[in-house]
Amino acid sequence: MRAITIVEDHLEVAERPVPEPAADGVVVRVHGAGLNRADLLQRAGRYPAPPGVPADIPGMEFSGVVAAIGANVAASADAPAVGDRVFGITGGGAQAEYVAVPAVHCAPVPANLDLVAMGGVPEAFLTAHDAMVTQAHVVAGEWVLVHAVGSGVGTAALQLAQALGARVVGTARTADKIERCRALGLDAGVEPPRTAGGALDVDALAWAIVEATDGGAHVTLDLVGGDYVIADVNAAAPKGRIVCIGMMAGSQATLPLSSILAKRLTLVGTVLRTRDVEEKASATDAFVRDVVPLLAEERIAPVVEATIPLAQAEEAYSLLASDTTFGKVILDCR
Amino acid sequence: MRAITIVEDHLEVAERPVPEPAADGVVVRVHGAGLNRADLLQRAGRYPAPPGVPADIPGMEFSGVVAAIGANVAASADAPAVGDRVFGITGGGAQAEYVAVPAVHCAPVPANLDLVAMGGVPEAFLTAHDAMVTQAHVVAGEWVLVHAVGSGVGTAALQLAQALGARVVGTARTADKIERCRALGLDAGVEPPRTAGGALDVDALAWAIVEATDGGAHVTLDLVGGDYVIADVNAAAPKGRIVCIGMMAGSQATLPLSSILAKRLTLVGTVLRTRDVEEKASATDAFVRDVVPLLAEERIAPVVEATIPLAQAEEAYSLLASDTTFGKVILDCR
Numbered sequence: 001m002r003a004i005t006i007v008e009d010h011l012e013v014a015e016r017p018v019p020e021p022a023a024d025g026v027v028v029r030v031h032g033a034g035l036n037r038a039d040l041l042q043r044a045g046r047y048p049a050p051p052g053v054p055a056d057i058p059g060m061e062f063s064g065v066v067a068a069i070g071a072n073v074a075a076s077a078d079a080p081a082v083g084d085r086v087f088g089i090t091g092g093g094a095q096a097e098y099v100a101v102p103a104v105h106c107a108p109v110p111a112n113l114d115l116v117a118m119g120g121v122p123e124a125f126l127t128a129h130d131a132m133v134t135q136a137h138v139v140a141g142e143w144v145l146v147h148a149v150g151s152g153v154g155t156a157a158l159q160l161a162q163a164l165g166a167r168v169v170g171t172a173r174t175a176d177k178i179e180r181c182r183a184l185g186l187d188a189g190v191e192p193p194r195t196a197g198g199a200l201d202v203d204a205l206a207w208a209i210v211e212a213t214d215g216g217a218h219v220t221l222d223l224v225g226g227d228y229v230i231a232d233v234n235a236a237a238p239k240g241r242i243v244c245i246g247m248m249a250g251s252q253a254t255l256p257l258s259s260i261l262a263k264r265l266t267l268v269g270t271v272l273r274t275r276d277v278e279e280k281a282s283a284t285d286a287f288v289r290d291v292v293p294l295l296a297e298e299r300i301a302p303v304v305e306a307t308i309p310l311a312q313a314e315e316a317y318s319l320l321a322s323d324t325t326f327g328k329v330i331l332d333c334r
Numbered sequence: 335m336r337a338i339t340i341v342e343d344h345l346e347v348a349e350r351p352v353p354e355p356a357a358d359g360v361v362v363r364v365h366g367a368g369l370n371r372a373d374l375l376q377r378a379g380r381y382p383a384p385p386g387v388p389a390d391i392p393g394m395e396f397s398g399v400v401a402a403i404g405a406n407v408a409a410s411a412d413a414p415a416v417g418d419r420v421f422g423i424t425g426g427g428a429q430a431e432y433v434a435v436p437a438v439h440c441a442p443v444p445a446n447l448d449l450v451a452m453g454g455v456p457e458a459f460l461t462a463h464d465a466m467v468t469q470a471h472v473v474a475g476e477w478v479l480v481h482a483v484g485s486g487v488g489t490a491a492l493q494l495a496q497a498l499g500a501r502v503v504g505t506a507r508t509a510d511k512i513e514r515c516r517a518l519g520l521d522a523g524v525e526p527p528r529t530a531g532g533a534l535d536v537d538a539l540a541w542a543i544v545e546a547t548d549g550g551a552h553v554t555l556d557l558v559g560g561d562y563v564i565a566d567v568n569a570a571a572p573k574g575r576i577v578c579i580g581m582m583a584g585s586q587a588t589l590p591l592s593s594i595l596a597k598r599l600t601l602v603g604t605v606l607r608t609r610d611v612e613e614k615a616s617a618t619d620a621f622v623r624d625v626v627p628l629l630a631e632e633r634i635a636p637v638v639e640a641t642i643p644l645a646q647a648e649e650a651y652s653l654l655a656s657d658t659t660f661g662k663v664i665l666d667c668r
Contacts, residue, residue: 257603267601
């Protein structure tokens with residue numbers, strides 16, 4: 001099979017053997033494999049793949065058709081069968097013609113949905129759902145703050161929050177991205193204010209969010225990290241929950257403990273990739289229960305910037321790295 | 335009645351009218367009223383009392399005998415009656431001969447327990463229980479890190495954690511306090527290491543905790559704040575929960591988001607005093623359910639440094655401020 005491989009700091013299309021399914025696993029003929037920022041880190045050698053997945057084939061999400069199943073899979077009733085359309089997350093290896101994954105990480109793809117596009121759904125929507133619902137317990141009527149709202153996770157969080165009856169204030173670095181998010185239901189958009197020196201104006205950002213939400217955000221999805229987290233704390237409503245899922249802007253933040261105590265905030269750090277098989281299965285179950293029906297009803301949908309053939313992976317990575325994308329970049333692996 | 339009052343930055347014993355019970359409230363003839371660090375802040379003008387309690391009479395916990403009940407109290411079955419022995423928390427006003435509180439904030443004092451000493455129980459044990467159980471969901475076998483383990487909240491947390499089957503690593507600034515905590519069941523004690531310049535050696539503290547716990551603390555109760563929170567993050571086990579309930583050492587902390595994400599930590603800030611009546615009632619219910627039975631069985635008990643008559647409140651405050659106390663300082667208000 002053809003697979004994207006990381007050779008030093010660039011990508012090559014290599015020929016590899018088709019993987020065999022593990023006893024509890026399946027092999028999926030990949031149709032779509034979404035790109036994620038973690039892939040850029042992995043290509044740069046700064047985010048090695050976890051044990052149990054190919055070390056040099058990137059790809060943390062897939063959609064496709066089950067091509068083979070392991071010895072123990074047929075036995076269980078809900079298990080995927082050969083020919084089923086499925087999608088899900090994986091620790092790596094999805095940017096190839098075939099990927100081997102645990103059967104419990106496969107969710108069924110509704111018949112009305114485009115299979116390649118669904119390859120850009122699992123990572124963003126599972127991350128957004130896990131953060132907002134499983135960890136932050138968002139409820140209808142609350143304000144959700146989503147940084148980088150024009151990103152894959154951002155547009156997923158925006159749509160899910162809307163579907164759950166929450167209101168969304170989002171930040172994005174261009175007015176154009178905010179405008180496009182308004183079409184997806186964004187209630188309020190903020191371009192992060194800058195100081196005269198060009199740095200993030202943390203206080204002004206926090207005030208803009210407090211104003212937009214008339215008192216503060218109940219739930220925050222922070223994909224950015226660094227000083228944004230200070231603004232998250234200062235812009236949070238009492239008993240607010242802040243979920244940190246990225247650190248593009250920096251891996252440290254000097255936080256006001258006084259606000260964290262006085263407002264009784266909860267700050268949660270989370271990452272999907274390193275979770276064990278059972279935890280990923282549980283997150284997949286929640287995705288099947290809460291997210292897949294909304295996809296099937298077409299109340300939510302992946303926002304796709306581009307679908308690019310597997311052979312042009314380097315171009316796809318460059319596009320994502322340009323920071324000009326709106327939504328997902330997906331590799332077509334057919 | 336006699337009441338401690340804050341006049342500028344010192345205390346005076348003043349004569350005040352005995353309060354009337356609110357419709358849903360009771361008036362308690364106070365026997366014991368524990369001192370808390372927040373009282374020192376309030377005396378210094380830096381922690382004003384919340385609305386609904388006397389602005390100038392300190393005192394956030396009480397034990398005593400119900401002296402009068404409000405019009406709506408008799409109607410309900412579980413309600414306290416005149417003559418009942420009770421204890422609980424309040425936003426202020428407990429350091430007096432009488433205090434008016436909502437009936438739902440009164441917990442019954444078991445017959446075998448010394449009523450004055452019980453005046454040092456509610457704030458410490460409610461805080462420790464709420465943090466460790468309600469917020470951090472500690473389970474048997476886990477390691478709990480308690481800073482300032484020789485304090486009122488520290489000794490309460492230590493005993494509660496032991497009773498719940500958890501193991502405790504505690505920090506204290508003197509070997510003597512650690513030794514005395516060992517007698518209460520402390521599994522491991524750490525004197526916070528200092529750098530050559532005398533500052534907290536954050537890395538060394540984190541390592542000492544990781545070593546003592548063989549991999550990190552699952553739950554942390556941080557009464558100290560400042561750089562201690564950095565050590566908490568670095569010393570936490572994967573999926574660890576850190577509850578911040580004090581800031582004596584500083585109101586800011588530069589936290590490693592990378593560790594918070596990679597270990598999937600939860601950091602919670604909490605404070606009891608500003609919660610509304612319903613939330614305090616709910617915390618009181620949890621205290622009645624989980625803590626009072628352990629007190630009745632004498633499996634746990636308040637650690638009392640000194641019991642000092644109401645008239646000598648200034649001396650009691652000085653003793654608490656000296657930082658040499660082990661456990662609680664209680665005013666005898668009889």
